[in-house]
Amino acid sequence: MAGIKDIAKEAGVSISTVSYALNGSPKVTEKTRQRIIKIAEELNYVPNAAARTLKTRKTHxxxxxxxxxxxxxxxxxxxxxxxxxxxxxxxxxxxxxxxxxxxxxxxxxxxxxxxxxxxxxxxxxxxxxxxxxxxxxxxxxxxxxxxxxxxDNQIGMNQEMDAILETNPGQIHLVNGPVGNHDAVERRKVVVDRANAAGVTVREWTGEFTKRSGIRAASDLLEVLEEGDAIMCLNDDMALGVYDVLQNSSFRIGEDISLVGFDKLEITNYTQPRIASVSYSxxxxxxxxxxxxxxxxxxxxxxxxxxxxxxxxxxxxxxxxxxx
Structure with a gap:
């Protein structure tokens, strides 16, 4: 593989001149630059990425x-x-x-x-x-x-709470996200604040934004779930986990209880019934x-x-x- 030394030898110029030409320096004329570039192409020259990074301090x-x-x-x-x-x-x-x-x-x-x-x-x-x-x-x-x-978690989450509160839920089961996660904290705050203002009890369940954690939470909350309750999952992966568990229970989603998520993943369009969720691009x-x-x-x-x-x-x- 040809290097800068080979180009310099072929062009009859110094190594520094070749370097200036290949790096677009104004220290060489356009005619010289084009001649050196042509020779580099003919020799199949490939720049040394590591050396270039050291020189420019950029990796791109x-x-x-x-x-x-x-x-x-x-x-x-x-x-x-x-x-x-x-x-x-x-x-x-x-x-x-x-x-x-x-x-x-x-x-x-x-x-x-x-x-x-x-x-x-x-x-x-x-x-x-x-x-x-x-x-x-x-x-x-x-x-x-x-x-x-x-x-913007607040706009979508407030709209979701509007829809849930319209059903006059017995209680809300909130499946949380990871502890300390910014989006989970913001979404949870909307649910808790709105529910408290409406006088609706919120029962919270541990979640990790994964389908597995949704399955685990659903298995636990089934013991206290009642007809008329709403299950609010702070992302769709957890909602899908809850959905799978409820499909094998006596509760009918959309009839006995409400189930909502957040993220509007494409797969939620193919569940029966389709899972309501907050969408964004x-x-x-x-x-x-x-x-x-x-x-x-x-x-x-x-x-x-x-x-x-x-x-x-x-x-x-x-x-x-x-x-x-």
């Missing part, structure tokens, strides 16, 4: 640090990120787990998109203080090196997050955006309960 790689990879939610989000990064010269790597933090510590990525509770607030601020450009998707942090593109969220990070990297300007949400009412919500 973006890291997406996610709490998980599974499910259609992450697939749609990553699709949007990839669409925004296409033709920008940046590549995307998806990271998970505590050891992946080294990618930032060792500056193997130019910036990071963060969604998930694996990073503490202290760790995020430490990376930002070191000059790492970050875009947060799951919490709001004020820092010159941090942009925030957050989901996952690809658009990914696009806007990637755009905000690139702007922070290239222009050194942080930004803040919100992704709108909307409740999609469906057959999993029962009619008004007149027994209370």
């Amino acid at each position: 790689i973006i890291g997406a640090f996610l709490g998980d990879y599974s499910g259609s939610f992450y697939g749609e989000l990553l699709k949007g990120i990839n669409q925004e990064l296409s033709d920008t010269g940046y590549e995307l790597i998806v990271c998970n787990g505590p050891e992946s933090h080294r990618l930032m510590t060792e500056r193997m990525v130019d910036g990071a998109l963060i969604l998930g509770h694996r990073f503490t607030q202290e760790q995020i601020l430490e990376f930002a203080d070191r000059g790492h450009p970050l875009t947060m998707l799951d919490r709001e942090i004020e820092h010159p090196n941090i942009s925030c593109v957050l989901l 996952k690809p658009d969220w990914g696009k806007k997050a990637a755009r905000a990070l690139l702007h922070l990297i290239e222009e050194k300007e942080k930004s803040k955006e919100t992704i709108p949400s909307k409740f999609m009412k469906d057959a999993s919500i029962r009619k008004k309960n007149n027994k209370r």
